[in-house]
Amino acid sequence: MSGGATEVHELGFDHGVGRAASRTEEAEPQPSGLSMVVFSGDLDKVLAAMIIVNGAAAMDLPVSVFFTFWGLNVLRREHPANAEGKKTMIEGMFSRMMPRGAAHLQLSTLKMAGLGTRIMKREMSKKHVSSLQELLRSAQEQGVRFIACTMSMDLMGIRKEELIDGIHFGNVASFVDAADRSRISLFI
Amino acid sequence: MNAEELRSLKVDRVVDARGVACPGPLLEAKRSIPAVPLHGVMDVISSDEGTTEDVPLWAKKVGHEYLGTLAEPGLWHVYVRRGK
Numbered sequence: 619m620s621g622g623a624t625e626v627h628e629l630g631f632d633h634g635v636g637r638a639a640s641r642t643e644e645a646e647p648q649p650s651g652l653s654m655v656v657f658s659g660d661l662d663k664v665l666a667a668m669i670i671v672n673g674a675a676a677m678d679l680p681v682s683v684f685f686t687f688w689g690l691n692v693l694r695r696e697h698p699a700n701a702e703g704k705k706t707m708i709e710g711m712f713s714r715m716m717p718r719g720a721a722h723l724q725l726s727t728l729k730m731a732g733l734g735t736r737i738m739k740r741e742m743s744k745k746h747v748s749s750l751q752e753l754l755r756s757a758q759e760q761g762v763r764f765i766a767c768t769m770s771m772d773l774m775g776i777r778k779e780e781l782i783d784g785i786h787f788g789n790v791a792s793f794v795d796a797a798d799r800s801r802i803s804l805f806i
Numbered sequence: 807m808n809a810e811e812l813r814s815l816k817v818d819r820v821v822d823a824r825g826v827a828c829p830g831p832l833l834e835a836k837r838s839i840p841a842v843p844l845h846g847v848m849d850v851i852s853s854d855e856g857t858t859e860d861v862p863l864w865a866k867k868v869g870h871e872y873l874g875t876l877a878e879p880g881l882w883h884v885y886v887r888r889g890k
Contacts, residue, residue: 669828669829672832673829673832673860676829676832676833676835676836676864677863677864677867678867678868745827746825746827746830747827748829748830756833760833760836
């Protein structure tokens with residue numbers, strides 16, 4: 619029972635006004651900004667992610683986007699220079715079977731063997747919704763930090779030269795650090 | 807500002823974002839504001855009603871003044887005064 623009492627006392631101390639006040643005086647910068655994990659490689663999900671990212675950047679939030687697993691495909695170049703030769707058989711298979719870049723992603727639903735994606739893209743252009751490639755470009759122009767997950771790159775045998783320009787490379791600490799300094803964190 | 811005041815504003819820059827979907831008009835507004843003189847007025851024309859919420863929220867967040875919106879059939883004029 620005495621242990622419980624100590625605990626209460628400690629809790630009281632931890633959340634004491636004096637401590638809280640001194641904590642704010644330490645000038646820890648208020649977290650602001652948006653950090654996002656793009657795990658999905660589905661066109662619709664990545665589109666939604668990039669619209670949020672562009673909006674946040676327009677509203678002057680610092681934005682970091684961490685691309686991992688299937689999301690890594692978003693950053694692939696359509697025609698990488700001679701990266702195929704160095705791959706193992708499985709890596710080569712990943713390379714061939716996964717979408718090569720933003721232009722090749724498919725919808726998460728209403729796939730209809732690729733027809734759904736084609737129809738959606740036609741509707742998007744008819745209704746002047748920016749393409750995923752345009753949104754990625756405009757995010758980068760606005761200073762959004764794109765981080766490619768190096769663990770996923772190793773796992774799937776994707777090399778740096780196969781990814782688009784202007785991106786950073788990092789692992790979980792890069793994301794956690796960005797997330798720690800941001801107020802909004804999303805996993806897509 | 808009421809509609810009459812908005813109509814009589816001296817507009818320094820018109821941003822025609824008609825036909826562009828979200829987040830286009832917001833990005834156009836952000837891109838165009840540096841070309842507006844300080845305390846000058848920008849008129850963002852959009853055919854996407856969402857702009858009437860996006861642009862005021864953006865203005866407030868980044869330090870500009872939202873003046874008001876005039877609706878016309880199928881389009882909206884959103885007025886912002888450059889604050890910084």
